[in-house]
Amino acid sequence: MRLYYSPNSPYARKARIIIHELGLGSRVEACIVKLPADAEFRAVNPLGKIPALVLDDGSAIFDSPVICEYLDTLGQGKFFPRGGMFKEAEGRWRALTLQALGDGLADAVVRRVQEYRVPESSRSQTVIEHQTNAIEATFALLDRATAKFPAEPTIGEIAVCSAIGYLDLRVPNDGWRGRYPKLARWLDGFSRRPSVEATKPPPA
Numbered sequence: 001m002r003l004y005y006s007p008n009s010p011y012a013r014k015a016r017i018i019i020h021e022l023g024l025g026s027r028v029e030a031c032i033v034k035l036p037a038d039a040e041f042r043a044v045n046p047l048g049k050i051p052a053l054v055l056d057d058g059s060a061i062f063d064s065p066v067i068c069e070y071l072d073t074l075g076q077g078k079f080f081p082r083g084g085m086f087k088e089a090e091g092r093w094r095a096l097t098l099q100a101l102g103d104g105l106a107d108a109v110v111r112r113v114q115e116y117r118v119p120e121s122s123r124s125q126t127v128i129e130h131q132t133n134a135i136e137a138t139f140a141l142l143d144r145a146t147a148k149f150p151a152e153p154t155i156g157e158i159a160v161c162s163a164i165g166y167l168d169l170r171v172p173n174d175g176w177r178g179r180y181p182k183l184a185r186w187l188d189g190f191s192r193r194p195s196v197e198a199t200k201p202p203p204a
């Protein structure tokens with residue numbers, strides 16, 4: 001298998017954490033992609049987005065939620081709790097919804113970073129405000145939710161950790177730790193997992 005990724009991508013980091021956690025490293029060749037995508041990579045993923053996973057039979061899998069669930073199944077992991085009746089089902093939908101929240105947080109941070117790269121004269125304050133509102137509301141919810149995060153992490157906690165890691169990389173002086181201390185404490189503990197340490201983005 002080949003994983004196309006970038007060391008900074010919060011979406012690819014989710015897959016890299018699962019590969020590390022489940023000991024799949026020897027089965028996955030990691031291949032760094034330079035963005036924007038060239039024609040060669042668009043033949044893998046026409047959307048030109050990373051991560052993408054190419055299986056041994058040549059078929060491609062994307063985007064990150066699909067790749068992560070594939071890897072979890074392959075490695076017999078438990079990052080995607082099984083769907084079932086009643087209580088079990090809560091676990092699965094909670095994990096998937098938390099993953100959607102983490103991925104959405106990453107989307108908002110990426111979009112805001114892109115807007116800050118636009119020359120000031122044509123930068124949209126509306127876009128910046130819109131994304132900042134999404135980021136702050138998500139942080140506030142996560143700060144309350146950490147009390148109920150399960151001891152055994154799911155894809156949801158992995159997505160949240162990856163998204164915040166990306167914010168820390170791009171906006172190191174954001175100061176969110178002071179505003180959301182419970183979330184900061186949870187992230188500090190979670191970041192001690194070897195899989196999280198091993199996939200930390202290199203300094204910008």
Ligand SMILES: N[C@@H](CCC(=O)N[C@@H](CS)C(=O)NCC(=O)O)C(=O)O
Pocket residue numbers: 008009010011012035036037047048049050051063064065103
């Ligand atoms: N929903 C996708 C998002 C992937 C994504 O946006 N990746 C970024 C890199 S962090 C990318 O490839 N951007 C290139 C582009 O949009 O052209 C996922 O979860 O995999």
